[in-house]
Amino acid sequence: MSTTTPRRITTGLIASVQSHSSVRPQSMISLIRRNHHINLRLHSPIATASRRWLIEAVSPPAISSSSDDGGVHDDTKKPGVCGYAITGNEIGGSSDHVVDEGDEQHVVNTMEMVVWAAATAALGVGNRVMYKLALVPLKHYPFFLAQLSTFGYVAVYYSILYFRYRAGTVTDEMLSVPKMPFLILGVLQALAAAAGMAATANLSGPSTTVLSQTFLVWQIFFSIIFLGRRYSVNQILGCTLVALGVVVSVASGSGAAHSLKEAGLFWILLMVLSFLFQGADTVLKEVIFIDSQKKLKGASLDLFIVNSYGSAFQAICIALLLPFLSKLWGIPFNQLGSYLKDGAACFLNIGTMAKGCDGAPLLPLLFIIANIGYNIALLRLLKISSAVVSSLASTVSVPIAVFLFTLPLPYLGVASSLPKGFMGGTMILVLGMLVYSWAPQGPNPSHTDSVIPSPPGT
Numbered sequence: 001m002s003t004t005t006p007r008r009i010t011t012g013l014i015a016s017v018q019s020h021s022s023v024r025p026q027s028m029i030s031l032i033r034r035n036h037h038i039n040l041r042l043h044s045p046i047a048t049a050s051r052r053w054l055i056e057a058v059s060p061p062a063i064s065s066s067s068d069d070g071g072v073h074d075d076t077k078k079p080g081v082c083g084y085a086i087t088g089n090e091i092g093g094s095s096d097h098v099v100d101e102g103d104e105q106h107v108v109n110t111m112e113m114v115v116w117a118a119a120t121a122a123l124g125v126g127n128r129v130m131y132k133l134a135l136v137p138l139k140h141y142p143f144f145l146a147q148l149s150t151f152g153y154v155a156v157y158y159s160i161l162y163f164r165y166r167a168g169t170v171t172d173e174m175l176s177v178p179k180m181p182f183l184i185l186g187v188l189q190a191l192a193a194a195a196g197m198a199a200t201a202n203l204s205g206p207s208t209t210v211l212s213q214t215f216l217v218w219q220i221f222f223s224i225i226f227l228g229r230r231y232s233v234n235q236i237l238g239c240t241l242v243a244l245g246v247v248v249s250v251a252s253g254s255g256a257a258h259s260l261k262e263a264g265l266f267w268i269l270l271m272v273l274s275f276l277f278q279g280a281d282t283v284l285k286e287v288i289f290i291d292s293q294k295k296l297k298g299a300s301l302d303l304f305i306v307n308s309y310g311s312a313f314q315a316i317c318i319a320l321l322l323p324f325l326s327k328l329w330g331i332p333f334n335q336l337g338s339y340l341k342d343g344a345a346c347f348l349n350i351g352t353m354a355k356g357c358d359g360a361p362l363l364p365l366l367f368i369i370a371n372i373g374y375n376i377a378l379l380r381l382l383k384i385s386s387a388v389v390s391s392l393a394s395t396v397s398v399p400i401a402v403f404l405f406t407l408p409l410p411y412l413g414v415a416s417s418l419p420k421g422f423m424g425g426t427m428i429l430v431l432g433m434l435v436y437s438w439a440p441q442g443p444n445p446s447h448t449d450s451v452i453p454s455p456p457g458t
Contacts, residue, residue, distance in 0.1 A: 399426050
């Protein structure tokens with residue numbers, strides 16, 4: 001029986017001492033540099049076998065310098081030994097998760113991803129709950145709240161971007177990135193909003209929940225097409241279980257299947273098209289981060305640039321579609337001005353139109369804060385992981401929000417009851433997350449189908 005013995009590569013610097021003056025030792029090996037990639041290839045016939053190498057940085061011979069008191073001091077420091085498992089193109093470290101995609105490898109801070117995934121899920125729950133609470137005072141003005149979110153966020157994001165520019169976090173090079181991708185983002189977001197509004201008006205809530213799971217399918221599809229991602233069987237199975245879990249936990253026993261049959265094929269396809277636009281939007285954001293890293297020579301594009309420019313172009317497109325969108329909400333375009341004026345009065349809870357607007361402006365403002373925080377966390381998670389990972393984190397918030405609506409929340413009146421399959425669906429969802437994140441371990445592990453697709457450097 002053959003055994004695999006550790007190999008040792010000893011690298012060092014041999015310095016010739018010609019005087020007693022101290023010589024500053026040079027750097028010998030740079031294994032990992034920030035915002036740079038490692039590309040290690042073994043061309044020998046044994047490159048396919050898994051081996052563990054000990055790479056030891058050895059300092060030069062001690063260089064002594066004489067002091068005034070005649071003593072001799074050793075100016076060198078002894079470096080330690082670092083172990084790396086080398087398998088094909090992979091370098092396995094001890095504290096970071098290394099992901100391989102094509103010829104590039106990135107070091108991902110797993111703990112940071114876990115923190116932002118948890119923040120995304122938590123803020124997603126707050127976003128859903130606060131939206132329902134915000135509609136209590138604005139129950140007659142949901143279209144006003146939608147437009148306030150669209151146009152108001154442009155001012156918020158650009159204000160944050162301005163202060164970050166003044167602080168030096170955002171550079172002129174970042175602001176000079178091409179604007180065409182952001183225009184496409186705005187168009188996709190506006191089309192998704194228009195198609196979603198039209199379809200939602202003709203579909204039931206449970207039906208919309210079922211169809212919304214196609215969002216994850218489109219994300220996987222577009223990441224394969226435009227990013228060259230490859231997904232393993234456990235990842236596809238995990239995503240399927242997550243989507244199934246949401247459907248079972250939220251829509252079970254609600255007659256969703258019957259509602260879909262009655263809705264008509266056109267509205268179903270329109271809702272699916274809406275989620276297609278949303279899936280393309282999230283993958284395009286990931287493409288923007290990756291491409292900008294190349295243009296900025298390894299620097300990371302500030303996420304508020306993406307939020308600001310994307311929101312601005314979206315607002316322009318929504319403004320052009322206002323006649324169509326207002327008609328979908330049953331508001332004649334010639335009455336849109338007075339409708340928005342009355343909605344603003346209700347939002348501020350002032351004037352004669354404030355009757356029945358109890359809870360404003362606190363509840364709508366809390367929703368706006370939660371929604372901005374959720375969008376920032378979602379984009380940050382997308383930046384350091386992938387569109388699919390951010391979607392999974394967001395999906396977790398759905399059953400949690402459904403459970404919270406069964407509690408006696410203020411302003412909502414009688415609490416709703418849990419769907420019949422809630423517990424079973426939640427267990428399926430958790431199982432799907434575990435299956436998706438499971439990485440098989442073996443003597444020769446393969447990372448060609450990475451659980452976490454490679455992000456740009458941060």
